[in-house]
Amino acid sequence: MTFDGSTSTAATSKHDNRRAVRAATAALALAAMVAVAVVTPSVAQAATPVGVISDTATPETMAVPDNSKIELGLKFSPATTGTLSGVQFYQNAANSGVTSASVWSSTGALLTKVAVDPSAPIGWRTVPVNASLAAGETYTVSVFDSNSRFPVTSNAFVQARTVNGINVPANAGVYRYADASGFPSASAGAEGYSMLVDIVFTPDPPAAAETPAPTPPPNATYGPDGTHWPQNTPHADAARVVNVPASWSAISSAITANATSTDPVVICVAPGTIAGGDGAGSTSKGVLQNIGDAKRTSRILVSACGGVGSVAVAAGSGLAFVGVKGVSIVGIDFSAQSVMIRNCESFALGYSKVPRLLVTANGDTGVRDVEVIEIVAGPEAANGASYDRVEVKSSGGYNVDGLRFAGFYGAPQYKPNGSGAHVDTVQFVTTSGSGTISNVTFEDSVLFQSSDQGIMAGANLGGAITHSAFFGGSSGQLRYPMYSGGDPITLANLLHGSWSSVGVTDAIVAGSISSSYTFASVVDSMSTAGSAGFTALGTLTVADIDRLAPMPTTARLASIWN
Numbered sequence: 131m132t133f134d135g136s137t138s139t140a141a142t143s144k145h146d147n148r149r150a151v152r153a154a155t156a157a158l159a160l161a162a163m164v165a166v167a168v169v170t171p172s173v174a175q176a177a178t179p180v181g182v183i184s185d186t187a188t189p190e191t192m193a194v195p196d197n198s199k200i201e202l203g204l205k206f207s208p209a210t211t212g213t214l215s216g217v218q219f220y221q222n223a224a225n226s227g228v229t230s231a232s233v234w235s236s237t238g239a240l241l242t243k244v245a246v247d248p249s250a251p252i253g254w255r256t257v258p259v260n261a262s263l264a265a266g267e268t269y270t271v272s273v274f275d276s277n278s279r280f281p282v283t284s285n286a287f288v289q290a291r292t293v294n295g296i297n298v299p300a301n302a303g304v305y306r307y308a309d310a311s312g313f314p315s316a317s318a319g320a321e322g323y324s325m326l327v328d329i330v331f332t333p334d335p336p337a338a339a340e341t342p343a344p345t346p347p348p349n350a351t352y353g354p355d356g357t358h359w360p361q362n363t364p365h366a367d368a369a370r371v372v373n374v375p376a377s378w379s380a381i382s383s384a385i386t387a388n389a390t391s392t393d394p395v396v397i398c399v400a401p402g403t404i405a406g407g408d409g410a411g412s413t414s415k416g417v418l419q420n421i422g423d424a425k426r427t428s429r430i431l432v433s434a435c436g437g438v439g440s441v442a443v444a445a446g447s448g449l450a451f452v453g454v455k456g457v458s459i460v461g462i463d464f465s466a467q468s469v470m471i472r473n474c475e476s477f478a479l480g481y482s483k484v485p486r487l488l489v490t491a492n493g494d495t496g497v498r499d500v501e502v503i504e505i506v507a508g509p510e511a512a513n514g515a516s517y518d519r520v521e522v523k524s525s526g527g528y529n530v531d532g533l534r535f536a537g538f539y540g541a542p543q544y545k546p547n548g549s550g551a552h553v554d555t556v557q558f559v560t561t562s563g564s565g566t567i568s569n570v571t572f573e574d575s576v577l578f579q580s581s582d583q584g585i586m587a588g589a590n591l592g593g594a595i596t597h598s599a600f601f602g603g604s605s606g607q608l609r610y611p612m613y614s615g616g617d618p619i620t621l622a623n624l625l626h627g628s629w630s631s632v633g634v635t636d637a638i639v640a641g642s643i644s645s646s647y648t649f650a651s652v653v654d655s656m657s658t659a660g661s662a663g664f665t666a667l668g669t670l671t672v673a674d675i676d677r678l679a680p681m682p683t684t685a686r687l688a689s690i691w692n
Contacts, residue, residue: 178332178333179215179216179330179331179332180294180295180296180330180331180332180333181218181294181296181328181329181330181331182204182206182293182294182296182298182302182328182329183218183286183324183326183328185254187220187283187326188220189220189222189281189282189283189326190282190283190284191281191282191283192222192281193222193223193279193280193281194278194279194280194281194282195279196278196279196280197277197278197279198278198307199274199275199276199277199278199307199308199309199310200274200275200278200280200305200306200307200308201232201272201273201274201275201305201306201307201308201311201312201313201314202219202272202273202275202280202303202304202305202314202325202327203234203270203271203272203273203303203304203305203314203325203327204270204271204272204298204302204303204304204324204325204327204328204329205268205269205270205298205299205302205303205304206268206269206270206271206296206297206298206299206302206329207266207267207268207269207296207297207298207299208263208264208265208266208267208269208295208296208297208331208333209265209266209292209295209296209297209333210265210295210333210334210336211262211263211264211265211333211334212262212263212331212332212333212334213260213261213262213263213331213332213334214233214259214260214261214262214263214269214271214329214330214331215258215259215260215330215331215332216256216257216258216259216329216330217231217232217233217244217256217257217259217271217272217273217327217328217329217330218254218255218256218257218327218328218329218330219231219254219255219257219273219326219327219328220253220254220255220281220326221250221251221252221253221254221255222252222279222280222281223252223277223279224249224250224251224252225248225249225277226248226250226275226277226280227248227275227276227277227278227279228246228248228273228274228275228276229245229246229248229274229275229276229311230243230244230245230246230273230274230311231243231244231246231257231259231271231272231273232244232271232272232273232274232311233259233261233269233270233271234269234270234271234272234313234314235267235268235269236267236268236269236270238313238315240313241261241269242259242260242261243311244257244258244259246273248276248277256330257273263331270304270313270314270315271327271328271329272304272311272313272314272327273327274310274311280325281325281326282323282324282325282326283323283324283326284321284322284323285321285322286303286322286323286324287299287300287301287302287303287318287322287323287324288300288301288320288321288322288550289322289550292621295333296329296331300322301317301318301319301320301322302324303317303318303322303323303324303325303327304316304317304318305318305325344660344666344667344668344669347638347656347667347668347670347674347678348638348678349677350597350636350678351677351678351679351680352574352575352576352597352598352599352638352678352679353537353538353539353574353575353576353599353679353680353682354504354505354506354537354538354539354574354682354687354690355537355574355690356504356537356690356691357537357574358480358503358504358536358537358573358574359480359503360429360458360460360478360480360501360503361478361499361501361534362428362429362476363428363429363431363458363460363478364394364395364396364428364429364431365431366396366398366431366433368394369393369394369395369396369431370393370394370395370396371396371398372384372387372388372395372396372397372398373398373400373435374397374398374399374400375399375400375402376399376400376401376402376403376404376441377404377405378404378405378407378417378418380399381397381399381418381432382418382419382421384397385397385418385421385422385430385432385454385457386421386422388430389421389422389423389426389430389456390423390426391426392426392427394428394431395428395430395431396430396431396432396433397430397431397432397433398433398434398435399432399433399434399435399441399462400435400436400441401434401435401436401440401441402441402442403441403442403443403444404441404442404443404444404462405443405444405446406443406444406445406446406447406448406449406466406467407443407446407447407448407449407450407467408447408449408450409447409448409449409450409470410447410448410449410450410467410468410469410470410486410488411448411450411470412470412472412490412492412523412525414448414449414450414452414470415450415452416449416450416451416452416453416454416472417449417450417451418451418452418454418457419450419451419452419453419454420452420453420454421453421454421455421457422454422455422456422457422477423455423456424455424456424475424476424498424499425456426456426476429456429457429458429476429477429478430456430457430458431458431460432457432458432459432460432462433459433460433461433462434460434461434462437461437692438460438461438463438481438482438687438688438691438692439461439463439482439688439691440461441461441462441463442462442463442465442466443462443463443464443466443467444466445466445467446466446467447467448467448468448469448470448486449464449467449468449469449470450469450470450471450472451469451470451471451472451474451477451479452470452472452473452474453472453473453474453493453494454474454477455474455475455476455477456475456476456477457476457477457478458477458478458479458480458501458503459478459479459480460478460480460481460503461480461481461482461691462482463482463483464479464482464483464484465482465483465484465485466485467485468484468485468486468487468488469484469486469487469488470488470489470490471487471488471489471490471497471500472488472489472490472491472492472493472497473490473491473492473493473494473495473496473497473528474497474498474500475495475497475498475499475500476498476499477499477500477501478500478501478502478503479501479502479503479505480501480502480503480504480505481503481504481505481691482504482505482506483505483506483507483508483509483687484505484506484507485507485508485512486507486517486518486519486520487502487505487507487519487520487521488520488521488522488523489502489520489521489522489523489530489533490521490522490523490525491523491524491525491528491529491530491565492523492524492525492526492528493526493528494528495528496524496528496529496530496531496565497528497529497530497531497533498529498531498532499531499532500532500533500534501533501534501535501536502533502534502535502536502538503534503536503537503538504536504537504538504691505535505537505538505539506538506539506541506682506687507519507520507538507539507540507541507555508539508540508541508682509539509541509681509682509683510541511541511542511543511544511578511610511613512541512542512543512544513544513613513616514544514545514546514613514615514616515543515544515545515551515553515580515581516545516549516551516553517543517551517553518543518552518553518554518555518556518557518580518586519540519541519542519543519554519555519556519580520540520555520556520557521556521557521559522556522557522558522559522567522570522588523558523559523560523561524559524560524561524563524565524566524567524588525560525561525562525563525565526562526563526565527562527563527564527565528563528565529565529566529567529568530558530565530566530567530568530570531566531567531568531569532568532569533567533569533570533571534570534571534573535570535571535572535573535575536571536573536574536575537573537574537575538572538574538575538576538577539575539576539577539679539682540555540556540575540576540577540578541555541578541610542555542578542579542580542581542606542610543555543580543581544580544581544610544612544613544616544617545581545616545617546615546616546617547615547616547617547618548617549581549617551581552582553580553581553582554580554582554583554584554585554586555577555578555579555580555583555584555585556577556584556585556586557583557585557586557588558570558585558586558587558588558590558627559586559588560588560589566589566591567587567588567589567590567591568590568591568592568593569591569592569593570590570592570593571593571594571595571596572594572595572596572598573594573596573597573598574596574597574598575598575599576598576599576600576601576679577600577601578600578601578602578606578609578610579600579601579602579603579606579619579622579623579624579641581616581617581619582623583623583624583626583627584600584601584602584606584623584624584625584626584641585600585624585625585626585627586626586627587625587626587627587628587629587644587647588627588628589627589628589629589630590627590628590629590630590632591630591631592630592631592632592650593629593632593633594632594633594634594635595632595633595634595635595637596633596634596635596636596637597635597636597637598637598638599637599638599640599678599679600624600625600637600638600639600640600641601624601638601640601641601670601675601679602622602623602624602640602641602642603619603620603621603622603623603640603641604622605622605640605641605670605675606619606622606640606641607619608670608671608672608675609672609675609676609679609681621642622640622641622642622658623641623642624639624640624641624642624643625639625641625642625643625644625647626642626644627644627646628644628646628647629644629646629647629648630647630648631648631649631650632647632648632649632650633649633650633651633652633653634649634651634652634653634655634663634664635651635652635653635654635655636653636654636655637655637656638655638656638657638667638678639655639656639657639658639664639667640657640658640667640670641657641658642658642659643657643659643661643662643664647662649662649663651663652664
């Protein structure tokens with residue numbers, strides 16, 4: 131749908147209209163509302179009338195040059211049950227031509243319709259209605275404009291979002307051309323147009339008796355502590371030593387020479403700095419590529435002879451390990467650039483800081499039995515970010531199967547205010563083909579919510595979350611306050627996306643859990659909501675965070691890793 135016309139800023143506030151509704155319903159003060167384009171969402175308060183569009187919003191275009199009769203509407207879904215007490219619209223002319231206001235079900239059934247006098251002062255108008263709405267159901271409110279030349283604002287509903295407890299889909303502005311009023315179901319287009327139709331909705335108060343008593347946080351600690359080790363991997367003091375200089379070519383040659391041996395082997399890398407790689411993209415050449423043997427009796431250990439951090443990788447555009455099999459790399463410092471693990475099998479990366487980690491299955495046998503052991507993704511927050519801290523990706527029909535995070539620590543990534551980027555701490559995604567992501571485990575791990583989600587699952591299958599702590603929203607910001615100029619986080623989105631048959635034991639989820647998660651079991655675990663088998667988690671303090679998840683400072687890591 132394409133609109134064109136002159137713009138205007140003349141308008142009056144609809145604050146008085148909603149005030150009248152408040153008086154009629156004996157409600158409290160109006161909750162802060164969201165501008166037509168984008169404003170920070172907030173949770174709807176009980177018995178407070180709310181809507182989607184700001185009290186002070188005005189049309190970007192006052193009158194579209196269109197002379198056809200048209201039904202203009204807004205599609206929405208309340209998160210809770212409640213009462214719709216008004217349909218609002220912007221009167222853009224002394225005689226707007228609006229003659230009725232209607233409320234429709236998701237199937238187009240007319241729930242109520244009210245006649246409207248088309249003549250009124252320019253500005254927001256509220257048409258009283260009375261309709262009981264169910265949580266999670268989709269509804270449409272609309273007005274019939276017999277004169278057309280209606281007001282419009284672009285880029286209002288480009289993305290789905292939740293505003294004051296009201297879920298608004300992408301392209302929520304809808305319309306229908308007809309000579310008489312009818313259900314508007316046509317989308318106003320990818321430009322996210324709003325025709326300035328809004329609601330006055332009062333959510334029902336929650337049942338206090340259903341809220342479980344919160345439980346104080348436990349005394350256990352979570353995260354890296356120097357006790358985790360890659361599976362099927364010898365320690366350096368129990369293996370045949372192969373000494374090599376600090377270079378990828380020397381390490382590669384040593385792996386190749388020992389891939390078919392049967393005894394435990396450690397490739398001991400001399401202290402020094404190794405040159406960076408050729409990037410960490412999905413097609414980048416690996417610094418180690420297509421070497422090793424996944425069927426080896428034990429993995430070959432690649433380790434820093436002088437202790438953790440005595441071998442470092444120089445700064446660069448990122449590096450990749452591609453098709454590496456039967457190898458565990460422990461104690462090399464990757465803090466200077468991003469790391470990609472691609473199409474590896476029986477492979478581990480451990481005991482290092484990594485600013486960004488990518489795990490991709492897009493060829494060979496995909497990703498199988500890969501471990502992320504005592505890796506600190508951070509520990510500082512990344513401000514001004516436009517990407518995920520950790521991304522696990524299936525592409526082209528290749529699978530990710532058996533990915534283990536043990537002793538992992540994930541710091542948040544914060545995007546700039548107003549940014550449209552999607553920024554998660556850990557994202558799982560299938561970008562093409564029918565590949566699956568299965569049997570992912572988090573063990574003794576800690577992560578903090580980034581601007582969007584903590585974990586964004588991508589139809590994950592199976593796996594487990596064991597003795598791990600995840601902090602979102604205001605809890606996570608006790609350690610990592612939002613930077614000046616950052617996009618505010620108002621929702622504690624921790625376990626989101628879709629994950630089926632995941633087992634949870636001894637875990638803390640200080641934030642929300644998607645209804646698309648299904649649990650094989652939930653044992654001795656707490657969450658903010660205290661539902662789905664979790665007990666209710668009490669309010670956390672910064673002292674609780676520090677006790678539960680010790681900050682992995684340089685001094686702490688030196689003490690636990692060496």
